[in-house]
Amino acid sequence: MGIQGLIVFLLIGAVAGWLAGVIMKGYGFGLIGNIVVGIVGAFIAGLVLPMVGVAIGGGILGSIIHATIGAVILLFIVGLVRRA
Helix, strand or coil: CCHHHHHHHHHHHHHHHHHHHHHHCCCCCHHHHHHHHHHHHHHHHHHHHHHCCCCCCCHHHHHHHHHHHHHHHHHHHHHHHHHC
């Protein structure tokens, strides 16, 4: 992965983490936190979405949607753990 790939990877993570924070309301983790939430969310979505038969198109927009869905799942689980 070159420097351009790494920058795109981090930008997708940041956007997905920010979108998930907006969707879940009340979760703001800052730039680094949003990147981490987005990247972990993309990993979670990569595991969960194929199990339920959901396929999202390729490209940057598809990657952002994919990572955002996973990040929302992650923030939902974190919210459940915090309440327990």
